[in-house]
Amino acid sequence: MKAKRISWKELKNQKFLLICTACFVVYGIIFYYLPLGGWIMAFQNYKTKDGFFDSQWVGFEKFKFLFSDATFLRVIRNTLAMGVLNLVCTFVMAIVFAILLNEVRLAIGKKFVQTVSYLPHFLSWIIVTGILHDALSSSGIINELLVKLGILDTPINFFAHKGYFWPIVAFANVWKETGWNAIVYLAAITSIDPSLYEAATIDGAGRWAKIKNITLPGIRPTIMILLIMNIGNVLNAGFEVQYLLGNGLVKSVSETIDIYTLTWGVSQNDFSLGTAAGIFKSVVAIILIVAANQFAKKTGEQRLF
Amino acid sequence: MKNRKLQRVLALGLLAVMVLALAGCNKKDDGDIKNFTMFIAMAGSEINDDNEIQQIIAEKTGVKVKETWLTGQTAAEAVGSIIAGGDYPDFIDGGDGMMALYDEGVLVPWDEYLDKYPNLKEMYSDKEWDSFRQEDGHIYWANVFQNTYGENRATTHNDEAFWIQVRVLEWAGYPQIKTLDQYFDVLTRFAEANPTFKDADVIPYTALCEDWKYFCIENAPEFLDGYPNDGSVIVDASSGTPTIVDYNTTPTAKKYFQKLNEQYLAGNIDIEFATQTYDEYIAKLSTGRVLGMCDQWWDFAYTVNDVFKQQGLDKLGCNYVPLGLTIEEGMENRWHTYDDTLNNSSGVAVTTSCKDIDAAFKFLNDILDQEIHDLRFWGVEGVDYLVDEDGMYYRTEEMRTKCADPAYQASHLCNYSYMPQWLGTSHDGKNAMQPNEQASEFFDGLAEPLVKCFEAYNADSYPDMIGSVVEHNQPWFPMYSFSNAMTTDTPGGKAWVKMGEVKHEWLPRVVMSSNFESEWNAYMDAYKAANPQNFLDEMQQELNRRVEAAAE
Numbered sequence: 001m002k003a004k005r006i007s008w009k010e011l012k013n014q015k016f017l018l019i020c021t022a023c024f025v026v027y028g029i030i031f032y033y034l035p036l037g038g039w040i041m042a043f044q045n046y047k048t049k050d051g052f053f054d055s056q057w058v059g060f061e062k063f064k065f066l067f068s069d070a071t072f073l074r075v076i077r078n079t080l081a082m083g084v085l086n087l088v089c090t091f092v093m094a095i096v097f098a099i100l101l102n103e104v105r106l107a108i109g110k111k112f113v114q115t116v117s118y119l120p121h122f123l124s125w126i127i128v129t130g131i132l133h134d135a136l137s138s139s140g141i142i143n144e145l146l147v148k149l150g151i152l153d154t155p156i157n158f159f160a161h162k163g164y165f166w167p168i169v170a171f172a173n174v175w176k177e178t179g180w181n182a183i184v185y186l187a188a189i190t191s192i193d194p195s196l197y198e199a200a201t202i203d204g205a206g207r208w209a210k211i212k213n214i215t216l217p218g219i220r221p222t223i224m225i226l227l228i229m230n231i232g233n234v235l236n237a238g239f240e241v242q243y244l245l246g247n248g249l250v251k252s253v254s255e256t257i258d259i260y261t262l263t264w265g266v267s268q269n270d271f272s273l274g275t276a277a278g279i280f281k282s283v284v285a286i287i288l289i290v291a292a293n294q295f296a297k298k299t300g301e302q303r304l305f
Numbered sequence: 306m307k308n309r310k311l312q313r314v315l316a317l318g319l320l321a322v323m324v325l326a327l328a329g330c331n332k333k334d335d336g337d338i339k340n341f342t343m344f345i346a347m348a349g350s351e352i353n354d355d356n357e358i359q360q361i362i363a364e365k366t367g368v369k370v371k372e373t374w375l376t377g378q379t380a381a382e383a384v385g386s387i388i389a390g391g392d393y394p395d396f397i398d399g400g401d402g403m404m405a406l407y408d409e410g411v412l413v414p415w416d417e418y419l420d421k422y423p424n425l426k427e428m429y430s431d432k433e434w435d436s437f438r439q440e441d442g443h444i445y446w447a448n449v450f451q452n453t454y455g456e457n458r459a460t461t462h463n464d465e466a467f468w469i470q471v472r473v474l475e476w477a478g479y480p481q482i483k484t485l486d487q488y489f490d491v492l493t494r495f496a497e498a499n500p501t502f503k504d505a506d507v508i509p510y511t512a513l514c515e516d517w518k519y520f521c522i523e524n525a526p527e528f529l530d531g532y533p534n535d536g537s538v539i540v541d542a543s544s545g546t547p548t549i550v551d552y553n554t555t556p557t558a559k560k561y562f563q564k565l566n567e568q569y570l571a572g573n574i575d576i577e578f579a580t581q582t583y584d585e586y587i588a589k590l591s592t593g594r595v596l597g598m599c600d601q602w603w604d605f606a607y608t609v610n611d612v613f614k615q616q617g618l619d620k621l622g623c624n625y626v627p628l629g630l631t632i633e634e635g636m637e638n639r640w641h642t643y644d645d646t647l648n649n650s651s652g653v654a655v656t657t658s659c660k661d662i663d664a665a666f667k668f669l670n671d672i673l674d675q676e677i678h679d680l681r682f683w684g685v686e687g688v689d690y691l692v693d694e695d696g697m698y699y700r701t702e703e704m705r706t707k708c709a710d711p712a713y714q715a716s717h718l719c720n721y722s723y724m725p726q727w728l729g730t731s732h733d734g735k736n737a738m739q740p741n742e743q744a745s746e747f748f749d750g751l752a753e754p755l756v757k758c759f760e761a762y763n764a765d766s767y768p769d770m771i772g773s774v775v776e777h778n779q780p781w782f783p784m785y786s787f788s789n790a791m792t793t794d795t796p797g798g799k800a801w802v803k804m805g806e807v808k809h810e811w812l813p814r815v816v817m818s819s820n821f822e823s824e825w826n827a828y829m830d831a832y833k834a835a836n837p838q839n840f841l842d843e844m845q846q847e848l849n850r851r852v853e854a855a856a857e
Binding site: 047048138159247266 | 379381382385386388389391405408409410514515519576577579580792793802806809810812813814817
């Protein structure tokens with residue numbers, strides 16, 4: 001297909017749209033591209049007093065330190081592990097939840113459940129972690145239940161065991177985001193042609209068969225697009241939850257790249273090292289998103305670009 | 306018609322907003338009073354904007370300082386974000402972050418103002434002031450604590466100790482407790498006999514592990530070996546040449562953690578000790594159900610004792626007294642520091658963002674005037690304290706209870722607690738600078754169970770209770786003033802950060818382990834991987850420098 005040439009007339013007609021777009025391009029340049037200039041810090045021994053121009057250049061030394069630091073390698077592992085765990089859990093739960101909700105016949109009940117389920121999205125993490133902290137404390141509701149039901153003899157301190165940390169974080173994410181994420185899928189489901197369902201009913205398909213053969217294939221493009229976008233976000237495994245729920249004991253599994261960046265960049269005043277860690281994170285995110293997109297392209301699915 | 310009404314309502318609303326805004330502006334510069342800001346990188350509680358004594362001080366000195374405190378971050382993070390943001394308060398106490406602020410070049414040198422303002426100059430001797438000088442030869446901050454004017458009046462043990470509730474001692478018949486074994490023995494026997502307190506389970510022992518306050522679990526081995534609070538290392542001077550010793554790896558350290566481990570497995574230590582925050586810890590102590598812990602007096606006593614007084618728990622014997630434990634019986638202990646401790650690694654500083662630097666220093670000077678000092682620590686005469694015919698200050702029981710009330714503290718009292726201040730004796734030569742050091746106040750304020758305890762042990766004050774060796778500080782004391790100011794620019798500084806990370810994780814792990822020996826060995830491996838020798842070498846260098854400087 002030959003690309004159509006853009007005429008002046010067309011531009012003139014779309015003047016308003018172009019101006020609107022230009023605003024966002026300018027916004028993007030100012031807030032997304034200009035700050036990238038700060039990446040220069042990663043190659044300097046940056047001191048705020050000296051600024052960009054007088055700080056000493058050190059080449060890749062900061063990156064060398066980064067990759068020889070056992071803590072950083074552990075932090076990458078934690079970030080990836082929690083990122084993937086969160087992605088899988090929230091992703092699957094949202095789809096399952098949307099489909100289940102779609103099957104509810106009673107309109108009021110459906111609306112009510114939907115509203116209630118997406119409310120946690122609007123709570124800030126500090127509140128969510130506060131609730132979790134109280135619920136899981138040794139005198140909290142979870143321990144109380146477990147002890148009263150005879151499952152445990154004595155309360156356990158959930159935050160003192162490394163094994164519990166990732167599941168707790170994943171659970172917090174699922175609880176907070178399932179309802180919200182399901183909205184997109186619910187919208188996608190409503191756009192499926194009802195005649196398909198009618199035809200299936202006439203053919204004698206049950207609910208399960210309809211979900212499998214109509215609903216799921218119907219929302220497949222949406223699922224793919226969201227998956228690609230979310231894969232780019234895997235390294236944003238979170239900062240607040242881990243920062244607020246972590247403690248010295250579980251630090252080796254709780255610290256993420258973002259926390260590492262904070263510790264070195266801000267607490268230890270080594271902006272260069274913090275920036276280097278940040279750059280690493282961005283590069284990995286770009287690689288992931290391109291790879292996912294290529295994969296989608298190969299399998300003939302919907303893709304981002 | 307309806308529209309008109311709406312417009313009118315809107316107009317009125319706008320007018321009200323404008324008037325309020327104007328009023329707000331006016332309030333900001335009432336008269337000639339200058340408003341300054343101060344950030345303190347420590348946990349603290351903000352006082353009300355219309356605090357009464359703050360207003361009186363403002364009228365007398367012309368300056369009002371709005372203090373803000375650390376909330377939910379570590380000190381280093383808070384100072385780091387202030388530096389990154391470039392928006393500095395007028396006054397700052399950055400705790401461990403002072404060196405970062407100095408490196409940034411945002412602190413104002415004190416030198417010329419010291420000559421101008423005598424009260425400030427009087428705080429320290431020339432030699433002491435010199436110890437605050439940084440590499441460039443200037444003084445940028447002054448520590449405000451542990452500084453005695455005139456005669457020493459200390460009644461409290463403002464240091465670290467293993468603390469125990471007086472009701473436990475009373476129940477056990479005031480035994481002599483000298484070692485860890487005896488300590489835990491009496492705690493657990495009491496807990497067995499009295500498993501609940503006010504419907505909640507008693508906790509025989511807890512240990513705070515949060516951020517830098519993990520010293521509550523971390524540094525006991527130095528004291529148990531009979532050394533004073535050098536904080537990050539032991540200085541062993543027994544051979545004649547003072548030598549740095551690492552207290553983390555001594556046999557005493559191992560014994561101490563083994564004891565904690567044994568007690569943890571027996572269920573005598575709070576299962577949340579490793580994960581509790583400072584706020585949770587204080588809340589727990591305030592219920593009176595924690596029988597003992599290791600901590601610094603200033604870290605818990607001010608808050609917790611006030612709650613005990615408010616709730617009447619002091620009459621039930623919930624107050625804590627210090628025990629001078631050592632690892633073996635019959636050793637000398639140095640938990641208590643009799644001299645002033647000069648921690649030159651942090652203190653109050655004025656930043657270059659301050660619009661009127663001279664006024665800032667004048668304020669630091671003015672609040673050391675006896676009249677203002679009395680207002681800060683004693684309160685308003687006739688309201689917060691009375692004066693008898695001999696000129697001695699005293700409080701009635703009602704006043705004491707009122708001054709322990711957090712609401713009253715926020716609305717009426719204003720300590721400016723991280724600004725220059727004195728301990729010891731007032732300029733009138735009679736009273737104590739601060740009420741808790743006034744002997745009469747101290748004894749009248751003691752709840753009955755405390756008095757009985759002091760009598761039983763034949764003690765007049767907290768320092769008598771702990772029974773430390775009476776001696777002067779060594780010239781290098783305290784070594785922590787050097788380690789606190791380390792940055793990650795040196796190998797030793799890097800090691801110090803890593804060692805801290807290792808200990809934060811492993812000390813609780815070791816205590817909670819089901820197999821102590823293997824866990825301890827794993828901890829030692831992780832500890833060695835942090836290269837502690839780099840840190841110890843730099844400490845030794847500094848020690849040598851201090852010894853030489855003192856010899857000059």
